[in-house]
Every structure is written in structure tokens, then in C-alpha cells.
Amino acid sequence: GQNIDQPTEMTATEGAIVQINCTYQTSGFNxxxxxxxxxxxxxxxxxxxxxxxxxxxxxxxxxxxxxxGYSYLLLKELQMKDSASYLCxxxxxxxxxxxxxxLSVKP
Amino acid sequence: xxxxxxxPKHLVMGMTNKKSLKCEQHMGHRAMYWYKQKxxxxxxxxxxxxxEKLSINESVPSRFSPECPNSSLLNLHLHAxxxxxxxxxxxxxxxxxxxxxxxxxxFFGEGSxxxxx
Numbered sequence: 570g571q572n573i574d575q576p577t578e579m580t581a582t583e584g585a586i587v588q589i590n591c592t593y594q595t596s597g598f599n600x601x602x603x604x605x606x607x608x609x610x611x612x613x614x615x616x617x618x619x620x621x622x623x624x625x626x627x628x629x630x631x632x633x634x635x636x637x638g639y640s641y642l643l644l645k646e647l648q649m650k651d652s653a654s655y656l657c658x659x660x661x662x663x664x665x666x667x668x669x670x671x672l673s674v675k676p
Numbered sequence: 677x678x679x680x681x682x683x684p685k686h687l688v689m690g691m692t693n694k695k696s697l698k699c700e701q702h703m704g705h706r707a708m709y710w711y712k713q714k715x716x717x718x719x720x721x722x723x724x725x726x727x728e729k730l731s732i733n734e735s736v737p738s739r740f741s742p743e744c745p746n747s748s749l750l751n752l753h754l755h756a757x758x759x760x761x762x763x764x765x766x767x768x769x770x771x772x773x774x775x776x777x778x779x780x781x782x783f784f785g786e787g788s789x790x791x792x793x
Binding site: 602610611612613614617656663664665666667668669671 | 709716717718719720721724732766781782783784785786787
């Protein structure tokens with residue numbers, strides 16, 4: 570079967586660092602994705618990991634451990650505009666999304 | 677041009693109506709997708725077209741009928757819908773459709789918000 574777990578909600582302070590964790594089980598695996606979705610808008614692509622390790626892209630980094638079925642998204646120097654839902658998604662023949670983590674950034 | 681365009685943005689229909697949602701991309705992508713998203717839930721895959729052929733149907737009720745007239749267009753025909761079908765319908769495209777993901781990126785349209793009365 571396929572299952573993706575991530576926390577439902579997180580709160581962090583502007584300027585801080587936050588880590589959003591994701592665990593997954595898929596039938597076959599061909600990559601782990603993170604998407605950002607602001608309320609009422611379409612998801613936008615943030616990162617893609619297919620090999621173990623850390624991928625860095627500006628204030629956002631994503632990590633993957635295939636043996637543990639685990640990924641995290643790291644957001645640094647948080648800004649108010651980072652308040653959004655962060656969706657972990659795994660590709661196992663098709664892209665399956667986790668429930669999303671609603672991040673609230675407070676002043 | 678890196679856009680996926682969906683029309684209409686909003687649609688209200690009765691349970692006996694027939695309507696269609698449209699999606700267009702000009703990025704040369706060969707895979708196109710329909711997702712359904714309810715409030716505060718993740719997108720749920722409905723259909724995948726790869727090279728203009730239906731490759732995945734996630735056991736979607738027949739009142740939803742997809743169509744891919746050409747590699748740039750994707751339609752979703754709606755007939756005899758139920759109020760619980762009210763949701764945001766997202767279209768997406770990706771570069772490679774034969775069960776592989778080259779870039780790891782799905783490009784999403786802004787969605788069509790459907791209300792069924």
C-alpha cells in the first residue's frame with residue numbers, strides 16, 4: 570500500500586528555522602517531492618529528492634533517507650509569506666500527496 | 677510559457693446540468709493530470725493522460741469523463757454530479773509521462789472551483 574504521514578500543523582516565529590518531517594511507504598519509489606500551497610491557490614513545486622542526502626535551494630532545503638522512508642523540508646529565515654500548507658508527495662507510479670502541514674509564521 | 681491555464685475559474689451547476697472544465701498547456705509536456713481537492717485536504721489524483729492516452733483512472737465515478745483532444749488540451753466533462761463533488765479541480769502537466777518523472781515537477785493550474793447545488 571501507499572501511505573504518507575506528516576504533521577497536521579506547525580507554528581514558528583518569523584526569522585526562525587522550521588523542519589517539517591514526512592514519512593512514506595510506497596509501492597516502488599521514484600522520488601520525494603515537496604510542494605507549497607497558499608490558501609485558495611495551486612500547489613507550487615519546491616523540491617525533489619531521488620537520492621539520499623540534502624538538496625539546498627536558497628532558504629529551503631530538503632533531505633531524503635530512502636532506507637528509513639523519511640524526508641524533511643527545512644525552511645530558514647522564516648518570513649510571514651511562508652505561512653502556507655506544505656505537501657509531501659511520493660512518486661510510486663503516480664504522485665501521491667500527504668495530508669499537508671499547515672505552517673503558521675508568527676511575528 | 678510555463679503556465680497551465682484552467683477555465684472556468686468558478687463554476688456553479690445543478691445536479692442535472694452538463695458542463696466541462698478545460699485545461700491547456702504549451703510547455704510541450706506529454707503527461708496531463710486531473711486532481712480533486714477538498715478544503716484542507718491534499719489533492720487526490722483522478723486521471724492521468726500520457727501521450728494523449730488515458731493511463732490512470734483512480735476508480736473515478738463515470739459522471740466524470742476526461743478527454744484529451746491533443747497534447748496541449750485536457751477536458752473534464754461533468755454530468756449528473758452530486759453536491760459532494762463540490763471541490764477545487766486542479767489540472768497539472770509534467771514533462772515525461774511514461775511512468776517516469778524527468779524533472780520531478782508537476783506544473784499545476786490555478787484550479788476550477790466547482791459548486792454543485
